[in-house]
Amino acid sequence: MQFYKCFSGFLLRLLDASNFDFDQFNICYFNFLTKREKLNTALKKRNNYSESENYVQSVPDRYSINIDRYKEKINFLNFQDLEKWTKGNYANNIVDINRYFFLNLCIDYLIEEGISGNVAEIGVYKGNSAYLLSRFAREQGKTCFLFDTFEGFNQGDFSGHDVNASLNAFSDTNLEVVKELTGEKNTVFVKGYFPESLNQTGEIENLVLVHLDCDLEKPMKSALEYFYPRIKKGGFLIMHDHSSLYWPGAQTAIDEFFKNKGEFVIPIPDKSGTCVIRKV
Numbered sequence: 001m002q003f004y005k006c007f008s009g010f011l012l013r014l015l016d017a018s019n020f021d022f023d024q025f026n027i028c029y030f031n032f033l034t035k036r037e038k039l040n041t042a043l044k045k046r047n048n049y050s051e052s053e054n055y056v057q058s059v060p061d062r063y064s065i066n067i068d069r070y071k072e073k074i075n076f077l078n079f080q081d082l083e084k085w086t087k088g089n090y091a092n093n094i095v096d097i098n099r100y101f102f103l104n105l106c107i108d109y110l111i112e113e114g115i116s117g118n119v120a121e122i123g124v125y126k127g128n129s130a131y132l133l134s135r136f137a138r139e140q141g142k143t144c145f146l147f148d149t150f151e152g153f154n155q156g157d158f159s160g161h162d163v164n165a166s167l168n169a170f171s172d173t174n175l176e177v178v179k180e181l182t183g184e185k186n187t188v189f190v191k192g193y194f195p196e197s198l199n200q201t202g203e204i205e206n207l208v209l210v211h212l213d214c215d216l217e218k219p220m221k222s223a224l225e226y227f228y229p230r231i232k233k234g235g236f237l238i239m240h241d242h243s244s245l246y247w248p249g250a251q252t253a254i255d256e257f258f259k260n261k262g263e264f265v266i267p268i269p270d271k272s273g274t275c276v277i278r279k280v
């Protein structure tokens with residue numbers, strides 16, 4: 001059905017060759033070839049999720065054709081969480097479903113490999129990614145530390161590399177909104193300027209998953225210095241904005257930090273260019 005829709009759309013568009021949308025056609029053709037469209041329509045029905053079609057193009061096999069095996073084995077991903085993933089930040093996050101699946105996948109590996117410990121995030125904003133981390137910590141009986149000003153950037157952080165930084169970015173949030181989204185159990189909210197805010201927490205250790213998503217060079221550098229040595233073997237260090245070309249400050253901090261560490265970051269093809277390492 002979807003194919004015929006695409007195909008008739010294609011013919012119609014051919015009639016008006018000057019307006020032909022090759023991108024749209026390629027997306028339809030890709031979906032037809034991979035049978036994703038059909039599969040995901042079924043998935044959405046199964047999960048009562050109907051808000052958007054944008055995520056249907058790239059559901060990994062374990063969460064789609066092998067979902068039953070996945071549920072028997074690990075069963076962390078919950079499609080209902082997509083609402084949390086997009087809440088308050090729909091336009092940005094609905095087109096970043098790869099990142100949602102990637103975060104879930106890292107958690108799956110930790111569960112499957114029995115690597116258990118605390119988690120942390122620097123850069124929480126409305127709590128969309130934090131929700132997954134917080135739920136993981138709860139289910140493991142561990143602690144999730146969430147660091148943010150909850151008021152947006154601090155001007156003192158802006159370096160020459162942070163070319164897209166603006167003062168009012170990410171200021172439209174607050175701690176209560178985040179708490180409501182993530183839940184409070186097993187979660188420590190550290191409100192304040194990072195890294196100074198570390199003095200509110202005491203020593204944080206035994207980390208298995210750290211998510212750095214603070215966009216700017218200065219806090220990214222501080223966060224790497226503090227968290228990298230505190231991640232245990234097998235733990236994930238996930239760094240946002242490495243390859244997107246939008247936050248060169250974050251990329252500079254990451255590249256500088258790993259220059260002499262004998263580590264190479266692995267790039268992830270999500271919307272904003274996440275990269276990752278696993279601690280050896």
Ligand SMILES: C[S@@+](CC[C@H](N)C(=O)[O-])C[C@H]1O[C@@H](n2cnc3c(N)ncnc32)[C@H](O)[C@@H]1O
Nearest residue numbers: 123125128129148149152170193194213214219
């Ligand atoms: C891109 S948003 C985080 C998005 C969130 N991780 C998600 O995926 O939904 C970046 C956040 O970093 C926070 N931030 C940046 N620099 C900071 C600093 N020095 N201290 C505390 N928070 C900071 C901002 O307040 C903002 O909320």
